Amino acid sequence: MVDRPEQPCHQRIVSTALDPDAALRDGGQHFIGGNRAARGIGHLHPRQPGHRKESRNSHAVFQLFHAGLNVSSKLDERQIGAHCQKLRATAQARRAHDRALGKLGNRAIGQADESVADIFARQVAIDHQPLGLQRRHVLHRMDRNVDLARQKRILDLAGEKPLAANLFQRAVENAVAGRLDDDNLERILGQTMRGHQPVAGLMGLSKRKHRATRADAKGAGGGGHLFHAPAISPPRALDNRDGLAMKDRQGDTMTQKTILRALAGERLPVPPIWMMRQAGRYLPEYRATRAQAGDFLSLCYNPELAAEVTLQPIRRYGFDAAILFADILLLPQALGADVWFVTGEGPRLSTITEAAGVAALKPADAVHEKLSPVYETLRILRRELPSETTLIGFAGAPWTVATYMVAGRGTPDQAPAHAFKAADRVAFSALIDKIADATVEYLSAQVEAGAEVIKLFDSWAGSLKGQDFDDFALAPAKKIIAALKARHPGLPIIAFPREAGPRYVGFAKATGADCVALDQFTDASWAAAEVQKDGCVQGNLDPRLLIEGGPRLVSETKRIVETFSQGPHIFNLGHGITPEADPENVHRMIEAIRG
Numbered sequence: 001m002v003d004r005p006e007q008p009c010h011q012r013i014v015s016t017a018l019d020p021d022a023a024l025r026d027g028g029q030h031f032i033g034g035n036r037a038a039r040g041i042g043h044l045h046p047r048q049p050g051h052r053k054e055s056r057n058s059h060a061v062f063q064l065f066h067a068g069l070n071v072s073s074k075l076d077e078r079q080i081g082a083h084c085q086k087l088r089a090t091a092q093a094r095r096a097h098d099r100a101l102g103k104l105g106n107r108a109i110g111q112a113d114e115s116v117a118d119i120f121a122r123q124v125a126i127d128h129q130p131l132g133l134q135r136r137h138v139l140h141r142m143d144r145n146v147d148l149a150r151q152k153r154i155l156d157l158a159g160e161k162p163l164a165a166n167l168f169q170r171a172v173e174n175a176v177a178g179r180l181d182d183d184n185l186e187r188i189l190g191q192t193m194r195g196h197q198p199v200a201g202l203m204g205l206s207k208r209k210h211r212a213t214r215a216d217a218k219g220a221g222g223g224g225h226l227f228h229a230p231a232i233s234p235p236r237a238l239d240n241r242d243g244l245a246m247k248d249r250q251g252d253t254m255t256q257k258t259i260l261r262a263l264a265g266e267r268l269p270v271p272p273i274w275m276m277r278q279a280g281r282y283l284p285e286y287r288a289t290r291a292q293a294g295d296f297l298s299l300c301y302n303p304e305l306a307a308e309v310t311l312q313p314i315r316r317y318g319f320d321a322a323i324l325f326a327d328i329l330l331l332p333q334a335l336g337a338d339v340w341f342v343t344g345e346g347p348r349l350s351t352i353t354e355a356a357g358v359a360a361l362k363p364a365d366a367v368h369e370k371l372s373p374v375y376e377t378l379r380i381l382r383r384e385l386p387s388e389t390t391l392i393g394f395a396g397a398p399w400t401v402a403t404y405m406v407a408g409r410g411t412p413d414q415a416p417a418h419a420f421k422a423a424d425r426v427a428f429s430a431l432i433d434k435i436a437d438a439t440v441e442y443l444s445a446q447v448e449a450g451a452e453v454i455k456l457f458d459s460w461a462g463s464l465k466g467q468d469f470d471d472f473a474l475a476p477a478k479k480i481i482a483a484l485k486a487r488h489p490g491l492p493i494i495a496f497p498r499e500a501g502p503r504y505v506g507f508a509k510a511t512g513a514d515c516v517a518l519d520q521f522t523d524a525s526w527a528a529a530e531v532q533k534d535g536c537v538q539g540n541l542d543p544r545l546l547i548e549g550g551p552r553l554v555s556e557t558k559r560i561v562e563t564f565s566q567g568p569h570i571f572n573l574g575h576g577i578t579p580e581a582d583p584e585n586v587h588r589m590i591e592a593i594r595g
């Protein structure tokens with residue numbers, strides 16, 4: 001049997017929530033040189049045995065599906081029947097999901113060993129308790145422990161067959177997480193289950209209940225049922241979302257993804273919502289996961305945990321888009337720079353101040369070696385995200401990335417980069433070109449891994465004036481966008497030339513971007529007239545209002561929605577949400593938008 005680790009888990013979570021920065025205190029500086037990070041990743045992501053044998057396994061799925069019905073039905077009667085009545089309707093929907101998955105899993109193991117079924121019984125019993133934020137995290141961890149034990153036991157018992165069960169279970173999880181209705185679910189699973197019993201009845205979920213599952217997940221503030229199965233790619237036939245996205249891009253299917261509709265120029269009655277830095281330090285669940293990872297860069301390079309933190313704000317708030325959890329400073333590291341973070345101070349990098357430093361950087365297409373865990377994060381997210389949630393990939397724009405590579409840190413006025421530019425414009429241009437080429441490689445691979453939209457962050461564009469703005473903000477953005485759209489026709493791209501002021505006008509047209517993100521210093525009425533006339537705009541709410549809260553948060557939110565209501569608009573902040581923001585204020589902001 002498996003030990004129940006509630007107590008230690010609970011203690012760990014509570015202490016992390018109370019002391020958000022504990023994780024970074026021990027050690028202070030976290031130097032992640034190339035090899036060290038790579039070793040960590042290797043350790044965290046063992047390959048699954050037999051992962052190439054999916055087709056053989058699909059036959060085993062059929063056999064497993066028929067087996068062990070007795071165990072699962074007994075469990076349902078014994079563990080679920082007495083409790084179900086007391087639960088909220090939304091919680092019931094979630095349990096239906098769990099129950100169905102439990103059945104499938106039990107079928108995989110029931111005949112082989114009933115003691116493993118007891119693990120399921122405990123899992124079901126655990127699930128039938130009131131939900132709450134802290135408890136949900138604890139349960140999530142317990143689920144994972146139980147699942148790990150279950151998976152190991154299953155592997156011991158039946159070799160490769162359980163892998164098939166796992167694949168099938170993941171397919172069902174995906175479908176439920178995607179809140180497809182029963183018809184869709186049946187269609188997807190029918191591809192694997194042809195000739196076998198209908199799945200919709202087994203799942204027992206109506207459209208309404210799928211929606212309720214979401215409400216429950218939101219209320220629970222976390223938890224979810226992710227990563228129960230190891231990170232194995234599902235058979236392509238089971239993943240309908242790729243097909244959907246392809247159709248979206250080609251424009252021949254009406255998409256349910258509101259972000260994609262807004263980016264295509266549609267004016268929506270309620271703007272879709274997401275927030276820059278929506279996965280981050282203001283959320284207790286983020287701080288807990290970062291503590292688990294050890295430090296920030298280890299979190300970025302751990303696909304399972306990076307996907308987990310990306311999903312946290314989706315569960316908590318039901319945003320319309322998820323943005324990949326990563327950082328703009330991963331690219332310099334992939335190009336050969338040393339990058340580390342100093343607690344309380346921010347990023348540090350080795351510096352480049354002359355032509356020789358530029359020449360020493362790795363070739364653009366060498367970046368994949370270091371960045372492949374980021375692509376894996378996207379693949380996980382594409383499987384796990386609800387079907388209506390758009391997945392956004394991102395990178396820093398060349399000028400912004402260069403400011404860090406030259407100065408070796410964040411700077412208030414980007415003076416070192418300006419000095420390099422003034423001293424040797426040719427060498428500085430070569431640096432910008434190198435970053436631009438590498439960015440195309442990086443973002444293109446992100447799209448191939450599942451990103452549906454790309455955002456280019458030029459956070460320090462505002463410090464470029466005149467010809468410098470043309471050469472180092474506008475031209476590189478245009479080059480990157482053209483290259484990406486050539487490789488991925490129809491790919492929507494959001495450009496963020498932060499604090500560009502009057503240079504926001506015409507920026508989308510000149511670069512080929514589908515949307516420009518507006519900082520909080522841009523006047524909304526002016527932008528509605530001068531910028532939104534060219535297409536979708538995003539952003540503008542001052543992130544400080546999410547610290548302040550109160551009536552001004554509500555009135556400013558409504559004012560922005562109203563001001564941009566005559567054209568395509570995605571609601572967002574003017575810059576990233578800050579660590580001091582109150583998570584409750586995010587709910588208030590969303591309520592002010594959605595009503």
Ligand SMILES: O=C(O)CCc1c2[nH]c(c1CC(=O)O)Cc1[nH]c(c(CC(=O)O)c1CCC(=O)O)Cc1[nH]c(c(CC(=O)O)c1CCC(=O)O)Cc1[nH]c(c(CCC(=O)O)c1CC(=O)O)C2
Nearest residue numbers: 276277278279280281296323324325327328346410457459
């Ligand atoms: O200029 C500086 O001093 C360095 C700023 C800094 C960067 N990464 C960083 C830090 C330290 C910190 O935020 O405290 C380090 C960094 N990056 C990130 C986090 C998480 C958080 O903010 O709490 C953090 C803090 C790390 C931690 O201690 O846990 C994650 C990040 N960076 C970024 C993004 C993309 C986004 O904004 O949505 C995202 C992912 C957000 C998500 O998945 O929800 C992008 C990023 N990173 C960075 C920049 C440059 C501009 C800026 O934010 O000041 C930008 C672009 C921008 O936001 O405008 C550089």
